[in-house]
Amino acid sequence: MKTIHPIVKKWFDCWNNGVIEDLPIADDFSHTSPFGTITPKSEYMDIVLKNKNDFLGNTLTIIKQIQEDENVCVQFEQKNKNTGLEMTVCEWYNIKDGLIKSIRSFYNIGNAEIKG
Structure with missing residues (x-):
């Protein structure tokens, strides 16, 4: 696999290590x-x-990625040790000035509910 964009790698590292303050x-x-x-x-x-x-509590494992300039698409497996949730996710990252400006995330949510 081609080396992942360093900003997207940092995103995954932060989630895998639970250091969300550094996203x-x-x-x-x-x-x-x-x-x-x-x-x-x-x-x-x-x-x-x-x-x-x-x-x-997630482990995010990258399966595939494609990249064009500052646009990166990553397919990954997500496994959560707290909830038992396992799913495959596809996300598009738009990077600008060394930060992620936006993410479009695609996955099946089933009966999940996030409280805002």
Whole structure:
């Protein structure tokens, strides 16, 4: 596999190590998923912290990636030791000025619910 973009690698490292305070995201960051769009960074971080059990405890394993300039697509497996959730995810990252500006995340949510 081609070397992963260093900013996206840092994103994965932060999640795998539970160091979410170091996520490389811009202040005007937006995250779009089957749950909707969360923006800016402060709101995203509030939701992550309120739902720590769901968001932390993950092991994210990269399967494939494609990259064109500052746009990176990564397919990965997510396994959460806290919830038992396992799924395959595809995410598109838009990187600007050394930070992730936006992510579009694709996965089947089943009956999951995130409280905002």
